[in-house]
Amino acid sequence: LEGVTTGSTFVLEQPRCVFNDYSDADIWLVVALEKAKATFNNSVAPGTAERAFQNFPESTSAYMTLNATLANYPCPKPDGDITVLRVGSETSCIQDEERPTCNGPLPGPGPYLVKFLALKGSEPVAETDWSQPIMLRAAKSPNSITTMDGGYSAGMIALTTILSILFTILLAGLVAMLVFWGSDACGGGSSTFSKPEAVTVRRYNTHHVYDQPAARL
Amino acid sequence: MAKSDDCIHILQGLLVFGNVVIGMCGIALTAECIYFVSDPHGLYPLLEATENDDIYAAAWIGIFVGFALFALSILGIIGIIKSDRTLLLVYIILMLITFAFEMASCITAATHRDFLTPNLFLKQMLERYQKADSANNNDKRMTEGVTKTWDKLMLQNHCCGVLGPSDWQEYTSAFRFTHKDADFPWPRKCCAMDAQGFPVNLDGCKLGVPGYYNSNGCYDAISGPLNTHAWGVAWFGFAILCWTFCVLLGTMFYWSGIEY
Numbered sequence: 001l002e003g004v005t006t007g008s009t010f011v012l013e014q015p016r017c018v019f020n021d022y023s024d025a026d027i028w029l030v031v032a033l034e035k036a037k038a039t040f041n042n043s044v045a046p047g048t049a050e051r052a053f054q055n056f057p058e059s060t061s062a063y064m065t066l067n068a069t070l071a072n073y074p075c076p077k078p079d080g081d082i083t084v085l086r087v088g089s090e091t092s093c094i095q096d097e098e099r100p101t102c103n104g105p106l107p108g109p110g111p112y113l114v115k116f117l118a119l120k121g122s123e124p125v126a127e128t129d130w131s132q133p134i135m136l137r138a139a140k141s142p143n144s145i146t147t148m149d150g151g152y153s154a155g156m157i158a159l160t161t162i163l164s165i166l167f168t169i170l171l172a173g174l175v176a177m178l179v180f181w182g183s184d185a186c187g188g189g190s191s192t193f194s195k196p197e198a199v200t201v202r203r204y205n206t207h208h209v210y211d212q213p214a215a216r217l
Numbered sequence: 218m219a220k221s222d223d224c225i226h227i228l229q230g231l232l233v234f235g236n237v238v239i240g241m242c243g244i245a246l247t248a249e250c251i252y253f254v255s256d257p258h259g260l261y262p263l264l265e266a267t268e269n270d271d272i273y274a275a276a277w278i279g280i281f282v283g284f285a286l287f288a289l290s291i292l293g294i295i296g297i298i299k300s301d302r303t304l305l306l307v308y309i310i311l312m313l314i315t316f317a318f319e320m321a322s323c324i325t326a327a328t329h330r331d332f333l334t335p336n337l338f339l340k341q342m343l344e345r346y347q348k349a350d351s352a353n354n355n356d357k358r359m360t361e362g363v364t365k366t367w368d369k370l371m372l373q374n375h376c377c378g379v380l381g382p383s384d385w386q387e388y389t390s391a392f393r394f395t396h397k398d399a400d401f402p403w404p405r406k407c408c409a410m411d412a413q414g415f416p417v418n419l420d421g422c423k424l425g426v427p428g429y430y431n432s433n434g435c436y437d438a439i440s441g442p443l444n445t446h447a448w449g450v451a452w453f454g455f456a457i458l459c460w461t462f463c464v465l466l467g468t469m470f471y472w473s474g475i476e477y
Contacts, residue, residue: 001424001425001426002383002424002425002430003402003423003424003425004425006386006398006399006402007386007398007402008397008398008399009398009399009402011424082424082426084424086423086424088399089399089423090399091397091400105397105398105399137386137387139386139387139389139393140387140388140389141388141389142343142390144388145336145340145343145388146336147334147336147340152328152331153327155327156324156328156330156331156451159327159455160324160327162455162459163320163323163324163455163458164320166458166459166462167316167317167320170313170316170465170466171313173469174309174310174469177306177472177473180473
């Protein structure tokens, strides 16, 4: 799952087949800062100011959310089902003091510890161990992206070099042509050729043809 | 004299043939560059916003060079058949000017293609996509262009971000300013859409469940057409110039042999 951790949410496996003996208990998710692990008191009720999402992390170091019962986590887990909980998905109640058990987005990159706690009434009856610390993704600024680190490709260098050489040769040829315009040094002698002029041939009558009649006189 | 007459005729024939090929290639170059300038993939707004749109300038030059090559090839054919020194001199000089312009076009296209790296598009996407406030009208226009182009790209090519949806998680962006991370780990357009244009499964998309979101990056869809554009202009132009080089050398040799 690409969205296992994002900047303000993370994904947990549902606690299937864990709280099997507690079918009438409420199962809560506890999210805490690392420093709350040692002093966490299971008896503090959810929904109070000490466990309200809106006070986290300024005035409290843990909150409780995602209330469920065993019916929400049937056992055994059917194959192929995606059984996850997304912590941080509710954005509508972030500021709503009336909803202290809001599953709101986490305010920082962490690290956070979680555990599940089963309460019967207000008595804690079962719990899981604390999880490993969960770090969320920290985003970098786009100014850190370097855009000018690509070098020049070999093709472009070859193209530029060859074209420059060709152009230089042509320019040299043009200069040579113009310099030797007048002289016969290049192309003089046997390799010159004439323009194909239009040659007209006029019939030339020699004198003696007309003299004959005159001779008879 | 018959032998050198034959040689002359052969040289003339070759040069006329060379010019015919130049003329046809000129028309082909014009057609190709008009196709590229028309931007069939709609990627121009991305380049305009990076202020790196010189491969389009190279294509524009290509259009005019193509016409010039065609016109000059006709001039060249006439000059060779009449063996007119002045005409051929004009032809050679104008061809050299066209050669220089086409050389500029090829080198520009090839060089600026090298600037179009994934990081360039990534930075621009993060800074401009769905940016809320703009400094001036020009900025606003570029932002709208980038946003529309990216939306179209992500929808049509079933892709997300430049390298993948994680681009939106790894970096902060203008998009992140206005859209909460919990609701929008990546833009809605990255979700698999149904026929009406709504996400098939929004929760699946937000979680990143395979099948409900686009997991590829869009860089291939961007760089493919741009590469074709740049290499088409650069290497076809290079081929034409190599051929033109040979024809011009031949024409110079022919010119120097004409009696005046």
